[in-house]
Amino acid sequence: MDNNSRMKNSHLDDYNFELPKKLIAQNPTKKRTESRLLITKQLRGPNNESSFQTSEDMFKNISDYVEPNDLLVFNNSKVIQARLNCMKETGGKVEVFVTKSNHTSSKDSSGQRYYFLAMVKPKKKIRQGMRLFLNQGKTSITVEDLYTDDSKICLFSANLPTFKLLETFGVTPLPPYINRLPTKKDSERYQTVYANEPGSLAAPTAGLHFDEKLISTLQEKGIDMAFLTLHVGLGTFDPIKTTEISQHQMHTEDFFISKKTLDKIRAAKKNKKRIIAVGTTSLRVLESIDDILLDMTEKVFRDHPDVLHSQTNIYIQPGYKFRVIDGLITNFHLPKSTLFILLCALIGREKSLDIYRKAINNNFRFFSYGDSMLVLKDR
Structure with missing residues (x-):
């Protein structure tokens, strides 16, 4: 036109x-x-x-x-406090922004697992099966699926229900045009x-x-x-x-x-x-x-x-x-x-x-x- x-x-x-x-x-x-x-x-x-x-x-x-x-x-x-500030085993920082709880769970040798979708930044070096740590290494989430290379979305699992995980460890998801870290x-x-x-x-x-x-x-x-x-x-x-x-x-x-x-x-x-x-x-x-x-x-x-x-x-x-x-x-x-x-x-x-x-x-x-x-x- x-x-x-x-x-x-x-x-x-x-x-x-x-x-x-x-x-x-x-x-x-x-x-x-x-x-x-x-x-x-x-x-x-x-x-x-x-x-x-x-x-x-x-x-x-x-x-x-x-x-x-x-x-x-x-x-x-x-x-919801949708942003999780995580660390890899190497010490590298990774931001995980939870976009959706899958409302599904399963059991493995470590107990009940709860699944959620999240955007990952940076995603380049994230691998399936990788654990990302919270709370000074005392809590972790696991990368279950990377999906496609051109998507920032991954599937994660944790041993806490998603809302409980975010309530405990999440931070306020300030919009991208606010150029500072969130505060209390x-x-x-x-x-x-x-x-x-x-x-x-x-x-x-x-x-x-x-x-x-x-x-x-x-x-x-x-x-x-x-x-x-x-x-x-x-x-x-x-x-x-x-x-x-x-x-x-x-x-x-x-x-x-x-x-x-x-x-x-x-x-x-x-x-x-x-x-x-x-x-x-x-x-x-x-x-x-x-x-x-x-x-x-x-x-x-x-x-x-x-x-x-x-x-x-x-x-x-x-x-x-x-x-x-x-x-x-x-x-x-x-x-x-x-x-x-x-x-x-x-x-x-x-x-x-x-x-x-x-x-x-x-x-x-x-x-x-x-x-x-x-x-x-x-x-």
Whole structure:
């Protein structure tokens, strides 16, 4: 497809912007709610023309911009300590990043063995049957299968269940753009205060700005809240490699949503109350369940009467018609990423680029530990 025949703004370069490295937040703010907040509100003129009003504040004041009976939908997935810092018998360091527990086990002469998949760095000199050591050599994991040479994934086994292994020896899996080792503080701050469903390999970062006091303030104002679970995988860091954004294949992620949460969402839609997604993960789930909201019959919950388990690979790009959400709380995202493209679908590419340029000029902090943005659609 040549440039003349492709759709307007379908080229990946149309979603690029210059981001100074100094604005990539390497540490969280002293307090969760001390991050800055950029508010973007859609307005309608007398001839139904759309415009956006933008202002700045602190996140601790977000209750001033939401209304009683608004429904905030949070992702309560909990980040697991997925990174294991191992050593070979020779003393060489090896990083093992657990991506999936196989939920299988077997017995050998040493007892019960539990299996998991993990990325290995560096993999070049890793051999099948090799033991990698933790805890000053007192604990080890074994390489069971190397798979293919061009894959960083290996199959491992250990004598501890995977979640127990990670709970005991794992460290916080900070994203690749944070150029430092994790600290004890990260185990608290790279986690939302309401996280209670272990499974994510990266934090749903929009929720990092909330603390218990702010949540109480919102509840006292009459803001309703609901929770769902989407476990964030490493696919969230996958770059778009295609020239045309429409050709990108989105990764698939599991999500869980209770009947109670679905009932709240249905009631909010019926009563024309705003539904505000806290984070792009919550938004992607909400926009994936439109058909389920229309069909709340028993068959939806046939296997799990209280919780629906499904998957989504929804890819939201300009031209998408939002069916469920009326607003979004989100951080500032990478150029040419699916998350920035999602924002462009919500408020338009030119407006998104304009807002990001202003944010950069005003030294807003970007990515996981960065500042926040509240987008409110016109209803």
